[in-house]
Amino acid sequence: MSTISTRHGPLHYLTVGQGAPFVLLHGNTYSATTQVRLAQRFADQFTVYSFDLLGHGGSARPPDLFTTRYFQMQGEAVADALAGLFHTPVPVFGMSAGGISALNAVCIRPDLIAALILDGVFARVTAATYQAHRHATASMSPSWHRYMAGQHGADWWPILNAGVESVIEQLAAQEALVTPCLDQIRVPTIIFHGGKDPFVPDEQARAVAAGIRGARIVYEPEAGHLIAWRNPDAFRARVGRFLVEAGVVAG
Template sequence: PTPALGPRGPAAAYGTSVTSAKIQVNRVHLHYQQTGQGDHAVLLLPGMLGCGETDFGPQLKSLNKQLFTIIAWDPRGYGHSIPPARDFPPDFFERDAKDAVDLMQALKFKKFSMLGWSDGGITALIAAAKYPSLIHKLVVWGANSSVTKEDIKLYNAIRDVSKWSEKVRKPMEEMYGHDYFARTCEAWVDGISQFAEKSGNICEHLLPHIVCPTFIIHGAKDPLVPPFHPEYLHKNIRGARLLVIPEGKHNLHLRFAEEFNTEVEKFLAEA
């Protein structure tokens, strides 16, 4: 039979539902959303303070559900993976990478691809380097492997959430309440600034260990991630390709969802 006519009848009838659940991983209960029934598992990794619900609406809705099984996770302390409250020890990216990989193993996905945005991109880079046999393909955007003095200035500009645009602030306040959102954003700025105090390196040393096919996407107008970051990733990850979206900002996967989804699907589906 054609793949669209699986055991449950025509694809359209069951292709749109998104299920939500929690599973215990590394002593915390991690929340995730799942959709699609394809053979190719794909994990979506959200940005700072983000979760599947706030960060990946157009991907959960529109990525090809016949080709892919799509999982969007909420890292510990974010979204519906509270408790625990979010904290930022020096190894918080490594901790997220281990949580993400262990979540996918707990869900019985032996091998999977990762789509990581912003902090989720950093987490995905670390996971791909540390668990190479588990990662099929990697897509990152709005990510960086180091923190410079210039970056710290940009981060401090978003420290005070009352200065955020209402459009970006509102879903976060609805998710967390104002106090948790404001506190956690400040804690994040301090947490990411730790790297600049040491040497700036977050995961530069791990990039040579990434062996899976890697696709870096960058918005030319990203106010948070200067272009030297994606250029560095492109140069230092073997065989990586780079796509720059001229009008793209930090949230290019939301703002240009159709173009983003098309490019990503093409990359993931290549033999």
């Protein structure tokens, strides 16, 4: 277990592999530990730094986290962590809320992000996102609740689960923009999106892609949320080609 200081408190992170650094950011209510198998896919080429977002796993729990500033605060913490750990730009792979956190971090420290790999991200929080989140929360099995309680702590897990739902509800009521600087992003970007993603309507994924100059979108019409888990080998190969084409790694 390692931590890095940020303006909102320490972020916990795990590392696996060896090579140039590669940052992995999980989605809401998950943790660095839940992403170990995903991190290991890239561990033959990179040292993968898998962060716990604020409020998750072993990271800080700021008292004002579950507000409409949620994604801004996550981005600020990620930007501070990048500045504390690295002196040269690194590729950042963000899944769902982790991707939106990365899009907020690049607004603050574009000099430290070599490329963005985004899976299941939206530009605005809509009613569809909130309804999908409520359904997912209501559908959690007792065994899943026990597993997540083990990840986050039995006392904290219900607070985190309710807090994230409250954030999505608040942002949906405002149809809030949560990706504030798309037109200023100049790093190579690839966006994965599934046509049957209940959290991200097609128009929201396309809004992110259209907002970033030169961004590529990989669209799978039959996929749901988070393509990274749908076909691991194909996903790894596509990310690898993107990083070579972007000049981040040698071909």
